[in-house]
Amino acid sequence: MAGRPRQLGPPGEPRRIGYLYVLPAFLVYAVFALYPLLRAVHLSLFDWDGLTVGTWAGLSNYQEVLTDERLRASFGHALVLMVFFALIPLVVGLLLAAILHRASVRGLGFFRTVVFLPQVVAMVVIAVAWRRIYAPDGTINSVLTSIGLESWTRGWLGEYAFALPAVGLIGTWFESGLVTVLLLAGMGRIPPDLYEAARLDGAGAVREFFAVTLPSVRGEIAVALTLTVIAALKTFDLIYMTTSGGPGHTTTVPSYEVYRQAFELGQVGLACTIGVCLTVIIFAISFVITRVGDRVAD
């Protein structure tokens, strides 16, 4: 939207009245978002149970995040979820979008509507649906039984080895449509003569993909990764509704630990510390992805 020559300087004329227009929005934002964020940083330096007087703790809460086995594991799980929420959908999306982009097919609009639908459904509803699919007497197990693989059936969300990938797969399902739609839009903007030139050079479908399609959608890939990686880091509802971090602590994630430490264990300072770390990580990741995306695009 930027890039017009007259917008090189700041827009518009100098007007004091600007403060008045900004004030109401800024006030609500400052009181209910910015101030709580500063408070979180402040509280992260205390040991506080939320009831009695807190005691100064310095950086010991941060130390605990780094050393406590369960908390460290939660960040590791977030990393695993990034594979399921971001990496797999990116590969799936690239593959699907590239195939669909090669030929004009009918019904693409309908397809877009359908595959984007998961994005607008409340995560609680999605969790209710997938809990049914994974249940001991659920969809997956009855399919396995009906094709004679009864020995493979299990409570998918209840077993140590399977719970985290099972939750991750919900994320793959949730994000793949979004990524595909995003990449399809990006590929739609590639000038056709780029392909004609590649074909004159005798490029096949695969070389065409790596030489023309992939470089042209770098910007979209950066956007897709930003959206999905952040979504992977903010999976509170899904964990709360499917596994509550269990079995053991095999599926707990930082955003769930914030809730658990503050409201189930009364470790308010530690909960704020996890929240602050989560914020820093989210900012760092989106900064890096947009920077790398920009540089590659130049």
Add this chain to the structure above:
Amino acid sequence: MRVSPSERTLNYVILTAFAVFAIWPILSIVVAGLQPDAEAPGGVGNLTQAWEIGRFGSYLRTSVLVSAFVVTVSTVLSVLAGFAFGTMRFRGADALFYLMLIGIMMPAEAIVVPLFFDLRAIGLTDTFWAIALPQVAQSVAFGTFWLRAAFRSSPRSLVEAARLDGASTGRILWQVLVPLARPAIVTLVVLTFMWTWNEFLIPLVMIPTNEALRTAPLGLGFFSGQYTQGYALLAAGATIVALPVVIVYLFLQRHFIAGMLEGAVKD
């Protein structure tokens, strides 16, 4: 591009398979919500049964009130702030804007804990305001960013002409710029509605005891924990919770898709 008939057929197979994969869990819950079981009569009767047993009428009422408040207030505030940031120059404008930009990525997880204890100290937890105002703050951050870009790209000559005609600043905003920015505002309204309707963590934390103030997703969360007799009523409740946003999506899907994809891109 020209491709062989077999590749075209393959495309349709892939399209269909992926569409089925995407919609199947959602359809399965709608279908399950219409099945009869011990507690459920089956068909549409399940929805009314869930409405009563699961108290979804009350949850939906709260969700409608919260969404209406958050959407209205945050849209108006975002129009005002986006107008100033997009068309005026004043000292510190950039700093203020970047400060608000932080709010777009700030996770609710980070602020919900201090917010709860501060609001509890002044007796505001378990109230409408505790659910609504933090969400206004988050929506206003995105809305200001979104509408600043929209107002910035509106033709400056139009504003200058209106000013030469003696129109006041407020008139220029509401009668010249807002009508021009209508598509962007509609996108903002549907996105804010969806985010507010689907929000789970903020109502969960802010409404520890007051059952009458549970929103629809929160009510579903509690219902799924307490009601374990059968799946039909739970699925019917889930359908009720999802339906309002899905209906709006089916009518305004371009706005949803464009907003969610472009909203992530810096201008």
